[in-house]
Amino acid sequence: MKEFILINLFATLFFTSCFTQENDSFSPLFNGKDLSKWTLGEEGGFEVIKGELYTSSFGKGNNLFTNNWYCNYVLRLEYMLSDVGNSGVLIRCDPQDPWKTGVEVQLLAPWTPRRDDLHCTGSLYGHVAVANRPDETTGIWHKMEIRCDRNTISVSVDDTITTLASIDTVKTMEDKLLCGAIGLQVNHANIEGQYAKFRNIYIRDLDSEPEYITGGFYEKDSLLRSQAHVAAITLGAKMVEPLAIMMSGENPVAKSGSRQVLFDIVARATAPQSAEKYKNDVAIALKNSANSTSSEITRNYLEWLIGMIGN
Template sequence: MYQHRIIRWALAGAAAFLVLGFRISLGAEGEEGFRPLFNGKNLDGWKADEEAKKHWVVRDGVLTYDGKDGNLWTVQSFRDVVLKVDWRLPAPGDSGIYLRGSSKAQVNIWCSELGSGEVYGYRTDKKLPEEIRKAATPLKKADKPVGQWNTFVITLKGETLTVVLNGEVVISGARLPGVPDSGPIALQHHGNPIEFRNILIRELPRTEDSSQAVLICTSCCSFAAGQGSTIELFNGKDLSGWQLKGDPQRSKWAIGKASLDPADPTKLQVSPGGSDLVNLATSLDLFTQQRFGDARVELDVMVPRGSNSGIYIMGEYEIQILDSYGRTRLGMGDMGAIYGAAPPRVNACKAPGQWQHFVIEYQAPRFDAQGKKTANARILRVTLNGQVLHENVELKGPTPGGVTGREVAAGPLMFQGNHGPVAFRNIRITPLGTGP
């Protein structure tokens, strides 16, 4: 008997991901565009004073530091990069990775309850706006127990930093005002032993306005959001490139052919032979690991009778999904509403169990170099089943229930899963390339 492919989010071994709409598989040193910074044999390509070098030793492909002297620096300087590195603390301790030669732009490795990935110099700088300091604080603690290997994937593009630790996004699009334009990478001396291995780097092209693109990489892949390229966000097979918000054991997301349950029209059912993304019952929100600024979202959605969900643009601004079929009086919680902000102009909702087509164009909020918001986000245009619901609506703040509850220059696409059954297909996004 066919079993629903319920997603439990044990996808650490997933090898296929999306890069600007193309699927690739990535290995270790053969990863697309990556090259080794550490050759596993000696310190070629690295520098330190002669005394410090005595304390950085290569054993069996592992770069081992005894904690007794100075930092180890790359000979080469770098600008925009994706850096992938495995690290292990043999005992409770503290270390970090300096970016562009800056101790302030240090991605921290430590045993704090905050978790590794913190950008210490920005989080603790009380002269910076609260938004900057908060973004430099990990969203969660994703460290493995002391003595186990961890993997960082660090993406720095212009002044925008994203850090993924063990497949979890811990720093999402943090702004680092004043970070140097280029500089070497350093493995930090902080008086504690630490080990590194599999240090890979991918240099990124520098755009004239680097804030127009935000790159995010997981432990297996890199993603890029570039101007004008339409990206298929869902591969129809698994949740590669997506993340659940909460305990994966509570997930009711499945993949197959969605339809209304003939025995109970308030439910959806899944059958073999399809590639629809279906939430079968109240469970967890689901969002992309990739972040976007200004963009156009296009997708199909299906709801059963009386069900409720939402499309969270940038993970923070909700376009409502609700069975509003046949209603004549519309409010800010009906199908296609900007939840809590603006009702739809017309009721374009189809009957329960039918596929419905959304097109949503939006503009991200704007921030100055210090991270202070200078302009609110805007919904430029929303159509449902070919009918215009909204045009040029200013959003003064995020909708409750989003990914982080804070406004940023780039954010994920999120589907609300904690309100009821819903199905999606043909999920596409086109970055507009008009970012802040």
């Protein structure tokens, strides 16, 4: 009961924040026309039919993977399964060995024998069971949302959280990647004509949001910090101000990380092959932050970096 309340509370907070301000930051992974942004193996197994992504195979067919790798994100999609539909969403995986490197969020029609909570729709298949069993009705569209937030993975079906996992406490997930491709499993069934269908596939890449990246600078786990550092360098100018603020703050972990990453951003900006826009934007952001910071240590450091970029 306690768990149930907690999950509901979490779900409420989660969806309140998601749906009020975050819709804009979702971008489509599937254009309804073709498989651009995706890679499909030689055996096929997926096709686009009437704006929907359709998978049906009997004996052969490959899984479908995004071209890009993602670390922290919210993935939204709609799916429909046939009576013996059996598919899944692979997350944080290397397509070379997806089940070993990543995990599968299961999508499974409730055919007999009835699968347990560790292997039903919404579970992190074989690793983390669902806490709330979702509606498994076949032949209708369901909404799914998967949130990969550093060491927390949550899954919801039809706007209700089914699974909430702190993966650093799951023994079987110790060696899993923290970043990887997103995959859709080819529908596999022993009966012909069974299928899984997908539509409205959207992703919000948390690692492109300064506020989210900033949170990573305070993480205890050095791997997660490094991940945030890389994301900050990639983002460049937009991170300069939050970094300058962290550098002037009290938290020694965030202080030293932000100082180092500010240098790395300037190092990247000054590379001969670097894009002129990245460099110019960083230079402007440095000047703005140097003018606005109240910390003398930070200002001196930023001015030194300005000298480096403007030289």
